[in-house]
Amino acid sequence: MEIKIAPSILSADFSEMGAAVKKLEKSGADMIHCDVMDGSFVAPITFGAQMVKNVRPLTKLPLDVHLMIEHPKSQIKFFADAGADIITVHYGACAKISQTYLRETLEEIKSLGVKCGAVVNPDVPVENIFPVFGLCNMVLLMSVFPGYGGQKYIAEVTPKIAKAREYARSIGKPDMDVEVDGGVTEANCAEIIKAGANVLVAGSTVFNSLDTSVTIRRLRGI
Ligand code: DX5
Ligand code: ZN
Secondary structure, three states, X not given: OOOEEEXXXXXXXXXXXXXXXXXXXXXXXXXXXEEEEEOOOOOOEOOOHHHHHHHHHXXXXXXXXXXXXXXXXXXXXXXXXXXXXXXXXXXXXXXOOOOOHHHHHHHHHHHOOOEEEEXXXXXXXXXXXXXXXXXXXXXXXXXXXXXXXXXXXXXXXXXXXXXXHHHHHHOOOOOOEEEEEOOOXXXXXXXXXXXXXXXXXXXXXXXXXXXXXXXXXXXXOO
């Protein structure tokens, strides 16, 4: 399977976001991971659809929008109109509203012609999103608790990656994107890929790198 690296712009200097995005594309990134935080679902606030709209014309890379927000369904159209290629929403934010809210939100994303994905935090069983695997283009397994870059990878997540890949195979979606987000480094990327992930988010590892192209290549396990 193709391994895709999605650097997170959370770790960029927001006053130089355009240059950061162009540099990531030049350095061989496969997607741009946009961490949207609302100060409620997670403590920090980062940016909204306007940032996605502004970076859209600067790169041909897919914009991978990770919504760490409450009531995600109410925001989908803004991010779709801003140019998001894939939007992922948290199981935890949806489950607190209703049993059907996650499915409704994923269907809303797809209805706007955008790819969709469900996200589970490290302490949420991946089985909780098995019912929507068929609807998702990608599933995102958080390997840190959301809110901050630069945290340490939670090793207990590794078996969840294998479970997600196994379940995708069992429903006839062997090549479904399984994304891992948080604490991904050159030291642990091989273990994460071996477990079954094929999309790796990396924020601090990439932005702290002395040579972004080399780091992105190493994160692919090559
Ligand atoms: C955390 C974000 C992650 C984070 C990754 O809430 O969802 O995407 O920015 O940053 P690193 O790779 O530094 O853990
Ligand atoms: Zn993220």
